[in-house]
Amino acid sequence: MVMPYAPLTFICNPDIVITPVDSTALSRTPLYQLALEHKARMTPFSGWEMAVQFSGISQEHQAVRDRAGMFDISHMGKFVLTGVNLLEQLQPLVPSNLLPLQAGEAQYTVLLNPQGGIVDDLIVYYQGHTVNGTQRVSLIVNAATTLKDKTWLLDHLDLATVEFQDISLEKALIAVQGPAAVDLLQQLVTTDLGSVKRFGHVECSVLGQPGFLARTGYTGEDGFEVMVDASVGQDLWRSLLSLGVLPCGLGARDTLRLEAAMALYGQDINDSTTPLEAGLNWLVHLDQKGDFIGRAALEQQKQNGVSRRLVGLQMPGRNIARHDYPVLHNGTPVGIVTSGTQSPTLGYPIALAYVPTPLAKIGQALEVEIRGKPYPTAVVKRPFYKRAQYTL
Numbered sequence: 462m463v464m465p466y467a468p469l470t471f472i473c474n475p476d477i478v479i480t481p482v483d484s485t486a487l488s489r490t491p492l493y494q495l496a497l498e499h500k501a502r503m504t505p506f507s508g509w510e511m512a513v514q515f516s517g518i519s520q521e522h523q524a525v526r527d528r529a530g531m532f533d534i535s536h537m538g539k540f541v542l543t544g545v546n547l548l549e550q551l552q553p554l555v556p557s558n559l560l561p562l563q564a565g566e567a568q569y570t571v572l573l574n575p576q577g578g579i580v581d582d583l584i585v586y587y588q589g590h591t592v593n594g595t596q597r598v599s600l601i602v603n604a605a606t607t608l609k610d611k612t613w614l615l616d617h618l619d620l621a622t623v624e625f626q627d628i629s630l631e632k633a634l635i636a637v638q639g640p641a642a643v644d645l646l647q648q649l650v651t652t653d654l655g656s657v658k659r660f661g662h663v664e665c666s667v668l669g670q671p672g673f674l675a676r677t678g679y680t681g682e683d684g685f686e687v688m689v690d691a692s693v694g695q696d697l698w699r700s701l702l703s704l705g706v707l708p709c710g711l712g713a714r715d716t717l718r719l720e721a722a723m724a725l726y727g728q729d730i731n732d733s734t735t736p737l738e739a740g741l742n743w744l745v746h747l748d749q750k751g752d753f754i755g756r757a758a759l760e761q762q763k764q765n766g767v768s769r770r771l772v773g774l775q776m777p778g779r780n781i782a783r784h785d786y787p788v789l790h791n792g793t794p795v796g797i798v799t800s801g802t803q804s805p806t807l808g809y810p811i812a813l814a815y816v817p818t819p820l821a822k823i824g825q826a827l828e829v830e831i832r833g834k835p836y837p838t839a840v841v842k843r844p845f846y847k848r849a850q851y852t853l
Contacts, residue, residue: 738815
């Protein structure tokens, strides 16, 4: 999910020189100085000055797969909503049924426009009822779409009954991911993290200060995303470093999420793609809820079938299919690559692409045009990588 839009060629191709940062025009997270202290390579990203890598993309990627890595994701949008019948008010804005959520549970979903296109993907964290009986929800959205999402939500919620807080700039957000992530983070919090289920969340003490921890992530591994005050986030980063957690940048974040076939907003999904085309059918609960924005378009697609699908591709050798490269069938352009990289875990190039539905079956032979020359590829099952006993 939730990674802000920007074409990631610079991340996936180390041969491309990164444009020097114009720091006067970019925002910085509370962990910016700590990134510089650890020799991070910085780059402009969705209006922020972000670390693309520290020790190297491959090393950071493997640290998350083998043990634990941490990411500064403080640039992401963070909203807190409080109000009467809040879940009922959010219901018409998403295709997922939010009403079954219990306090401490979350739902990954999408905001839709009337055409069924994806305004953004986000996670809805239901925090239950407050002392006065109103409901409380936290939303984490993509950095590049924070303003768009805020405007969309404010336009569609009853502001007479809903309090909307944008805490995007107030909080640090750190993702701690990997097989050892939970055990390492446990040393810094008081709550038993083992009791928190996948997509569960809890408010608890982090280094003696209030924190919000969610067992969610964007890497295909277990772990938590931790939201705390800015100064606490700096202390948490240092504490995790002392425990041997490796700092990771946007480069490893991209290769990890692509191996897990997690969609990147602005590349794999956008305003003109529907969740049914993107393989996010499990977010569309047509039989469980009433009307919502985009329902008619999705009903029509479900009845008639989608004309294109997002598929996984595997390339031979070291021929990397990158964003916007044409997909061919018997030499004729039929689709487009949305994301691609050399998979550090699997050792071969992988990609996501939209192709016509008749060509979306596993094993289908296709080609990708790379610098004017077609290279063979084939449709493969997604995700490319799945951790043993890991469930989404």
